Amino acid sequence: MAYDKFISLKSTMVPLPIENVDTDQIIPARFLKATKREGFGDNLFRDWRYNPDNTPKEDFVLNNSVYSGKILVGGRNFGSGSSREHAACAIYDYGFRCVVSSFFADIFKNNAINMGILPVQVSPGFLDEIFSIIEKDPSSELEVSLTDQTITILSTGSRENFEMNSYKKNNLMNGFDDIDYLQSMKSEILEFAKTRAI
Amino acid sequence: MSFDQKTLFDKVWDAHVVRKIEDGPDVFFIDRHFIHEVTSPVAFLGLESRGIDVIFPEHTFATADHNTPTINQHLPVQDPLSANQLKALEQNSAKYGISHWGLGNPKNGIVHVVGPENGITLPGMTIVCGDSHTSTHGAFGAIAFGIGTSEVEMVLSSQCIMQPKPKKMRINVNGTLGKAVTPKDVTLYIISKLTTAGATGYFVEYAGDVFEKMSMEGRMTVCNMSIEMGARGGMIAPDQITFDYIKGREMAPKGDAWVSSLANWKSLKTDEGAKFDKEYYFVASDIEPMITYGTNPGMGMGISQLIPKASDLSGGTATYDKSLAYMGFDEEDRMIGKKVDYVFIGSCTNGRIEDFRAFASVIKGRKKADHVTAWIVPGSHIVEEQIKAEGILDILTEAGFLLRQPGCSACLAMNDDKVPPGKYAVSTSNRNFEGRQGPGSRTMLASPLVAAAAAVTGYVTDPRELIQ
Numbered sequence: 001m002a003y004d005k006f007i008s009l010k011s012t013m014v015p016l017p018i019e020n021v022d023t024d025q026i027i028p029a030r031f032l033k034a035t036k037r038e039g040f041g042d043n044l045f046r047d048w049r050y051n052p053d054n055t056p057k058e059d060f061v062l063n064n065s066v067y068s069g070k071i072l073v074g075g076r077n078f079g080s081g082s083s084r085e086h087a088a089c090a091i092y093d094y095g096f097r098c099v100v101s102s103f104f105a106d107i108f109k110n111n112a113i114n115m116g117i118l119p120v121q122v123s124p125g126f127l128d129e130i131f132s133i134i135e136k137d138p139s140s141e142l143e144v145s146l147t148d149q150t151i152t153i154l155s156t157g158s159r160e161n162f163e164m165n166s167y168k169k170n171n172l173m174n175g176f177d178d179i180d181y182l183q184s185m186k187s188e189i190l191e192f193a194k195t196r197a198i
Numbered sequence: 199m200s201f202d203q204k205t206l207f208d209k210v211w212d213a214h215v216v217r218k219i220e221d222g223p224d225v226f227f228i229d230r231h232f233i234h235e236v237t238s239p240v241a242f243l244g245l246e247s248r249g250i251d252v253i254f255p256e257h258t259f260a261t262a263d264h265n266t267p268t269i270n271q272h273l274p275v276q277d278p279l280s281a282n283q284l285k286a287l288e289q290n291s292a293k294y295g296i297s298h299w300g301l302g303n304p305k306n307g308i309v310h311v312v313g314p315e316n317g318i319t320l321p322g323m324t325i326v327c328g329d330s331h332t333s334t335h336g337a338f339g340a341i342a343f344g345i346g347t348s349e350v351e352m353v354l355s356s357q358c359i360m361q362p363k364p365k366k367m368r369i370n371v372n373g374t375l376g377k378a379v380t381p382k383d384v385t386l387y388i389i390s391k392l393t394t395a396g397a398t399g400y401f402v403e404y405a406g407d408v409f410e411k412m413s414m415e416g417r418m419t420v421c422n423m424s425i426e427m428g429a430r431g432g433m434i435a436p437d438q439i440t441f442d443y444i445k446g447r448e449m450a451p452k453g454d455a456w457v458s459s460l461a462n463w464k465s466l467k468t469d470e471g472a473k474f475d476k477e478y479y480f481v482a483s484d485i486e487p488m489i490t491y492g493t494n495p496g497m498g499m500g501i502s503q504l505i506p507k508a509s510d511l512s513g514g515t516a517t518y519d520k521s522l523a524y525m526g527f528d529e530e531d532r533m534i535g536k537k538v539d540y541v542f543i544g545s546c547t548n549g550r551i552e553d554f555r556a557f558a559s560v561i562k563g564r565k566k567a568d569h570v571t572a573w574i575v576p577g578s579h580i581v582e583e584q585i586k587a588e589g590i591l592d593i594l595t596e597a598g599f600l601l602r603q604p605g606c607s608a609c610l611a612m613n614d615d616k617v618p619p620g621k622y623a624v625s626t627s628n629r630n631f632e633g634r635q636g637p638g639s640r641t642m643l644a645s646p647l648v649a650a651a652a653a654v655t656g657y658v659t660d661p662r663e664l665i666q
């Protein structure tokens with residue numbers, strides 16, 4: 001999927017201090033019936049966000065106008081569960097460009113990058129710091145720089161580095177995806193395929 | 199000691215690397231690709247918009263399973279969105295020359311059931327599908343894992359994906375399993391020890407006598423659940439049990455090809471002295487029939503135990519409390535005796551013939567509990583035919599159960615098989631997340647034996663009390 005380049009981002013945050021947020025919560029399976037990649041943002045966290053009669057649940061963070069921004073901050077083990085890319089897609093479609101957590105489920109992390117979302121893994125201590133800053137002042141901002149691989153809490157100057165391999169980094173910064181890369185090496189793949197008696 | 203010792207995983211992985219990218223993933227070649235109606239339509243749209251073709255249509259196999267109805271499959275599918283996805287799968291398969299086992303096809307069934315039973319899944323292969331339980335195929339000594347829709351598009355267009363090589367873990371279980379302890383209990387036990395994130399970043403090899411003695415169906419159950427502890431996948435070295443299972447299956451190699459494949463497959467095992475990044479050892483006799491009490495598969499316990507106290511576990515109390523509140527359970531409750539409203543036997547975890555044999559062994563001569571709704575859903579038409587041929591259908595009918603038609607069904611409740619809000623289900627599937635089996639549903643994961651015991655008593659029951 002073509003997506004916007006990601007260089008750096010300065011934004012307020014939406015806090016979700018829950019551990020093991022799984023992909024069934026991010027987007028319940030009953031919304032996977034689309035044959036197009038659009039409209040998923042409306043169903044992001046559907047069952048936490050809306051009552052069965054489709055009225056918004058007041059106490060859920062996405063329904064609280066105090067919190068907004070392009071950065072979603074989640075508890076440990078974010079994105080566990082199924083391989084559904086719809087989860088990352090719903091997060092992107094809703095308007096988030098970056099998810100911060102102290103630990104991500106593997107497949108989710110991969111899917112997120114393929115969608116143009118930057119997953120930033122921080123230390124548990126730094127995550128706690130972020131949550132308490134938001135609690136004190138919901139208008140606090142984070143600055144995430146992919147170029148420098150740093151994440152900074154602007155009001156305190158507190159900063160951490162995060163990891164990102166240079167291949168993925170290059171893709172995100174240029175808005176390329178893996179398919180572009182693979183297409184560019186097609187003849188090498190065709191040669192390789194001959195060695196696999198399948 | 200030399201540096202040549204390789205694990206089973208290394209051997210299969212290394213044979214599939216087309217290119218290594220420095221400080222990046224490997225370009226990884228895929229032998230077999232399964233697709234289904236839910237995660238493929240957008241990938242095909244992507245191909246279209248980029249104007250590229252499917253590179254090797256003969257290595258991709260399509261089956262409809264995720265949102266198909268489990269009754270009246272001969273009638274048009276009622277839900278327009280599901281019908282639309284099924285049509286898209288059929289049309290895309292036809293357009294690109296991909297074999298397609300749609301509704302009504304005698305080979306139709308859950309993707310991870312039909313691959314192995316038709317001889318598509320073979321040792322030493324790399325296998326992917328846009329479904330996380332693709333790890334099932336690891337039972338054959340294949341590297342198999344779930345991928346996202348962008349990766350489906352990659353495989354369609356280039357037969358490759360970009361993957362960093364995971365770390366290696368070995369889980370050893372030795373000894374003899376007790377009465378009524380099944381492969382499902384072994385895997386729920388391991389996950390309860392490792393937690394749902396305990397194997398994140400790893401690829402697991404299962405080793406030890408318990409797995410060596412296990413049937414292929416059992417091995418598939420175990421490898422299927424690998425993903426529930428965060429692992430990329432799990433695998434078991436192929437042996438005579440594997441070869442006997444494969445031999446004669448429709449798409450398995452025949453004649454000379456069989457002989458040469460067999461020679462190759464026999465080399466697929468971990469060399470003595472090969473290194474793992476992490477290793478666990480468990481004792482078979484410590485495992486009893488298991489059941490989950492919470493909202494992730496790591497929240498499992500021996501059926502005769504009490505629900506643990508949050509203070510005895512590592513991890514957040516808030517999350518734990520939320521989970522128990524959702525289930526309507528308390529710390530230190532007994533699971534035995536809890537009322538059960540629904541029983542689901544099926545899914546790619548426990549929807550194979552052996553699972554229905556186990557179920558039937560408990561219900562034979564008994565009756566379904568009046569207040570229980572049971573969904574008995576074979577993993578494929580081939581399994582359905584076996585159920586009939588072996589007389590299991592008669593046992594089911596006599597006990598008051600109905601056999602449904604194959605599909606994923608209540609495993610993810612994308613069709614009509616939904617557990618209503620607040621109701622309790624004992625399920626042989628793989629996930630007990632909030633709402634997984636329908637909004638507000640409360641799922642307890644267990645083996646077919648525990649499911650059968652619940653189906654005839656209407657309560658969580660230790661199956662050891664019902665079998666000789």
Ligand code: SF4
Nearest residue numbers: 331545546606609610
């Ligand atoms: S049965 Fe469940 S886990 Fe298995 S393929 Fe279907 S939806 Fe996925």
